[in-house]
Amino acid sequence: MKNKIKVLRAEHELTQQQLAEKVDVSRQTINAIEKGKFDPSLPLAFKISKLFKMSIEEIFISE
Amino acid sequence: MKKDKKSNIELTKKNTINLALWTIAWVLTMAISTFGPLLLWEGNSLLTALAILLTLLVGIGMIFANIRHLNGLDELQRKIQLEAMGIALGLAVVVGLAYSSLDQTNLISYDAEISHLVILIGITYLAAVLIGNSRYR
Numbered sequence: 535m536k537n538k539i540k541v542l543r544a545e546h547e548l549t550q551q552q553l554a555e556k557v558d559v560s561r562q563t564i565n566a567i568e569k570g571k572f573d574p575s576l577p578l579a580f581k582i583s584k585l586f587k588m589s590i591e592e593i594f595i596s597e
Numbered sequence: 598m599k600k601d602k603k604s605n606i607e608l609t610k611k612n613t614i615n616l617a618l619w620t621i622a623w624v625l626t627m628a629i630s631t632f633g634p635l636l637l638w639e640g641n642s643l644l645t646a647l648a649i650l651l652t653l654l655v656g657i658g659m660i661f662a663n664i665r666h667l668n669g670l671d672e673l674q675r676k677i678q679l680e681a682m683g684i685a686l687g688l689a690v691v692v693g694l695a696y697s698s699l700d701q702t703n704l705i706s707y708d709a710e711i712s713h714l715v716i717l718i719g720i721t722y723l724a725a726v727l728i729g730n731s732r733y734r
Contacts, residue, residue, distance in 0.1 A: 558605045563673040566733040575672050 536595040540568045542586045557581040605671055612666040619659040626652040673733055681725035689718045 543553050550568070554561045557578060566572035574582065574594075583590045629637075630648035638644040667678060693714045700709035 555604070560606070560671045560673065562730075562733060563671055566673055571733055572673055572676070578672060 535573050536570060536597060537567060538593050538595075539564070539582065542588075542593065543568075546586070553582075553585075556585055605669070608669045609666075609671065609674075612662075612669040616659070616662045616666045619655070619662040623652070623655045623659045626655045677726060677729035677733065680729055681722050684725045685718050685722035688721050689714060692717060 539553075543550070548556075550564045551561045554564045557564075558581070559578060563572065563574075563578075567574050579590050579594060583593055586593065626648070630645070630652045633648050634640070634645045667675060670678065696709045696713070699705045
């Protein structure tokens, strides 16, 4: 699954660590999601979408 | 699901320390029940039984501490742990039974010991966790 987290993070001037703290996961998890190595759970996807004020579909793109 | 107000990192740290303490306690009780009958209370069956019972109880505490630790982990770490446990358990069953067959058919000159299996599980689990962490880095 592709996602726009890296772009959104850059737009909001957030580091991986800062984003990780905001959604209560580790920096390693954010990095793995950005690289497409790990798909987040639905609750985490909702947290991320709420943070960026976007819908899940706008952030995560099914391949 | 309402979670504790502590951050995930703090919770993981607390649970890891808790698990480490339970593990140390279990190893100590294991050592007492193993070496006690030989070095501390020669031949006293009651003390030996009590030491084994204590090991069992502390072991159960350690299992619950491990469950709490796993439940408190970050979702990626939980996935890494799950995969590592799957590999360790699978190898333990497959290699353990093959090892037992080798012993029963006398294809190996020594007895198959449970400690060998425990060492295999420990090494496999540790290696799988390290590989999992490097894979998602």
